[in-house]
Amino acid sequence: MYAFNYHRAKSLDEASGLVAKAEDGKLIAGGMTLLPSMKLRLAAPSDLVDLAGVDGLKGITVSGKTVTIGAMTRHVDVHTSADVKKAIPALAALAGGIGDPSVRNRGTIGGSVANSDPAADYPSAVLGLGATVETNKRKIAGDDFFRGLFETALEPGEIIKAIHFPVPDAAAYEKFPQPASGFAMVGAFVARFGKDVRLAITGAKDHVFRVPEMEKALAANFKADAIAGIKLGEDDMLSDIHCSADYRAHLVTVIAKRAVAKAAG
Amino acid sequence: MSTKVSMNVNGRKVSADVEPRTLLVQYLREHLGMTGTHVGCDTSQCGCCNVHLNGEAIKSCTILAVQCEGANVTTIEGLASPDGELHPMQKAFWEHHGLQCGFCTPGMVMVACDIARRKPDADEQTIRHELEGNICRCTGYQHIVEAIHAGLQAMNQAKR
Numbered sequence: 001m002y003a004f005n006y007h008r009a010k011s012l013d014e015a016s017g018l019v020a021k022a023e024d025g026k027l028i029a030g031g032m033t034l035l036p037s038m039k040l041r042l043a044a045p046s047d048l049v050d051l052a053g054v055d056g057l058k059g060i061t062v063s064g065k066t067v068t069i070g071a072m073t074r075h076v077d078v079h080t081s082a083d084v085k086k087a088i089p090a091l092a093a094l095a096g097g098i099g100d101p102s103v104r105n106r107g108t109i110g111g112s113v114a115n116s117d118p119a120a121d122y123p124s125a126v127l128g129l130g131a132t133v134e135t136n137k138r139k140i141a142g143d144d145f146f147r148g149l150f151e152t153a154l155e156p157g158e159i160i161k162a163i164h165f166p167v168p169d170a171a172a173y174e175k176f177p178q179p180a181s182g183f184a185m186v187g188a189f190v191a192r193f194g195k196d197v198r199l200a201i202t203g204a205k206d207h208v209f210r211v212p213e214m215e216k217a218l219a220a221n222f223k224a225d226a227i228a229g230i231k232l233g234e235d236d237m238l239s240d241i242h243c244s245a246d247y248r249a250h251l252v253t254v255i256a257k258r259a260v261a262k263a264a265g
Numbered sequence: 266m267s268t269k270v271s272m273n274v275n276g277r278k279v280s281a282d283v284e285p286r287t288l289l290v291q292y293l294r295e296h297l298g299m300t301g302t303h304v305g306c307d308t309s310q311c312g313c314c315n316v317h318l319n320g321e322a323i324k325s326c327t328i329l330a331v332q333c334e335g336a337n338v339t340t341i342e343g344l345a346s347p348d349g350e351l352h353p354m355q356k357a358f359w360e361h362h363g364l365q366c367g368f369c370t371p372g373m374v375m376v377a378c379d380i381a382r383r384k385p386d387a388d389e390q391t392i393r394h395e396l397e398g399n400i401c402r403c404t405g406y407q408h409i410v411e412a413i414h415a416g417l418q419a420m421n422q423a424k425r
Contacts, residue, residue, distance in 0.1 A: 006268050006285035006331050028332075035327050036308060038286075048285065050332060076321075100398025102376065103309060105321045106328065180310075182397070 001038045005047045012057075012136045015049050016157040022047035027159060029072055029111035032103050057110070057161065062087050065167045071110025071160040075099070078109060088129070090171040090189070090263070094121050097175065099182060110160040113145075116152045116207055118238060119183040123208040124173065125165070128189030128200035132164040149206040168193050170222075172262035174255050175203070178242050185243045186251040188259040195219055199256060204248045205236055214256060222264050224257040272333045274299070275343030283330050290314045292330035293340060301341040301371050305400070312399030315372040315379075316340045322379035324398070341371035344378070353423060354378050354416035363412030365403030373399055377413040381420050389414060 005022070009015035019025035026045035028034055029052075037043040051057060057072035062083045069078060078084055078095035085092045098104055098112075098121050112122040113133065126133065126142045133140045136159045145153050154160070168191040175187035184203035191198050197218040202208045217226045232252050237245035271280040274297065281296055293299045293316070302325055305313035309327040316325045317339040344352035354377050357363065364370045373396070380387055380395050387395065392413050393406070401409060 001286045003266075003284060003286055005266055006329070008334070031329070031332070032309070032327060035329070039307065048329075052332065099309075100312070101379065101395055102312065102315055102322045102324045102398050103327075105318075105323050 001035075002041065002044045004038075004045055007047060007049045008053045009049050009051060010053055010055075012054060012159055012161065015051060015054060016136060016159055018047065018049045020157045022049075025049055027051055027114075029108040029114075030074065030106040031111075032099065032107040033111065033115050033117065051110075051159070060084060062167075067091070067165045067167060068162050069109055069165070070162050071113075072108050073110075075104035075107045075109070076101070079104065087167045088165060088171060090173050090191075091125050091129075091165065094125055094173040094189070097121060097173075097177075097182070109163060113163065114152060114154060114160055116146050116148075116150050117183075118149060118206050118208075119178075119185070119187075119203045121173070121175065121184060121187055121202065124184075124187050124189035124200040124202040126163060126200075127208050127210060128173075128198050129165050129168060129171065129191050130193075130198055131166070133160055134162045134164060135160050143210075146207045151207070166193070170263045172259045174259040174262060176251050176255050186248055186255045188252070188256040190218070190256065190259040190263050192218075192222055192263065197222065199259075201252055201256065203238075204232075204252055205238060211252070211256070218260060222260065224261040224264070227253065227256055227260065268331050270331050270334050272330075272336050272338055274338045275340060281330075285329060285331050287330045288326055289316070289318075289328045289330050289333055289338070290325035293325065293338075299340055299342050303368055303371055305368065305372075310398075310400065311369065311372070312376060312396075313369050313372040315375040315399070317375060317379065320382065322376050339375075341374060344374065352378070353419035354381065354413070357416030357419055358409075358412045361408055361412035361415055363404070363409045365401075369399060369401045373401070373409055373413075377416055380413065381417050385417055385421050387414075387417060 023046040025047040058070045061068045075095045075098045131142045171191040173189045175184040187202040189200045214227045234245040234249040237248040239245040267282040303313040305311035309324045314326040
């Protein structure tokens with residue numbers, strides 16, 4: 001790991017200012033992705049601004065049909081929250097499947113969402129539930145947030161404060177984990193709001209995406225069989241030593257069916 | 266540029282000026298000379314470096330020492346009583362031969378104590394699932410799982 005300057009921010013304004021002032025500043029939340037990337041020298045920020053000391057970024061609140069999760073809330077807290085389990089059990093289950101217990105004791109929802117790793121679990125819930133990402137500057141719809149490989153709508157100095165998840169009538173997350181890392185080779189988050197259905201796929205392309213043709217079929221008939229015949233093309237699917245593009249395309253249908261079966265069950 | 270960091274390690278207040286890139290595990294091993302915490306993979310996969318940060322298991326190779334400002338850290342050296350009496354989980358690992366080469370053992374024991382905190386009545390299947398982040402290259406896990414199961418029971422009994 002290359003040397004860097006370390007700052008403990010006390011407020012969002014201070015954090016934003018410190019990042020802006022630095023030559024190549026980066027925010028650190030749980031650090032579960034950033035620190036390994038820095039060890040590999042894939043990332044070499046000049047300055048790290050730690051958000052751990054900023055008040056008001058942690059915690060879970062439910063009001064009406066919305067679950068709000070602070071950006072610095074850890075995976076273990078989402079997984080074990082009685083409120084999340086009651087309102088959106090699929091989200092609590094998703095959080096419990098990230099990394100391993102010691103990683104879940106550090107990793108945060110804001111860090112995961114801001115990173116937009118193509119194989120991360122949380123982005124599928126943000127997009128699948130149509131959540132709203134609240135930053136220190138504005139509110140961004142889940143549909144507009146994820147832009148590409150490790151790329152989001154966040155501007156320089158913009159910091160996620162919280163994520164607002166609408167409570168669905170039914171939802172489920174299923175993934176086909178890479179056996180060693182547990183990362184999703186393909187993950188599917190499906191949610192039904194009345195007659196509307198949203199389906200977000202992670203792990204398959206360079207960033208999380210929705211599948212309108214499957215959503216339409218599921219809106220008409222919320223059963224796994226309804227999408228059994230829908231296959232995605234393999235053109236822009238990821239391909240690596242774990243999984244070829246055509247296999248990933250195949251997995252999308254399989255895993256989406258499993259998610260629907262779980263949600264409909 | 267170095268940054269000052271103070272924390273409490275196994276009940277002892279420690280403080281140092283460290284380079285910000287110093288990992289917690291480096292601080293423990295190289296600055297404090299506490300080599301009980303091991304570095305197996307340095308990529309947060311193997312779990313040998315697990316310590317407790319404010320009572321919860323974390324991988325000390327994937328956190329900066331400066332992130333632990335003001336925290337309570339417990340390492341494998343902090344489990345036994347000052348008179349040398351082993352912690353019930355350590356005893357269970359001894360009695361059930363929950364190790365072979367011993368390299369992964371500090372991390373296994375620290376995670377086992379974290380399981381005890383969260384799931385004191387964990388069954389075999391739960392224990393195996395909870396060990397997802399701990400890799401052992403010798404034992405095939407069988408005796409480790411048996412040791413943790415026995416350790417949980419011993420800790421539950423001590424509570425009564």
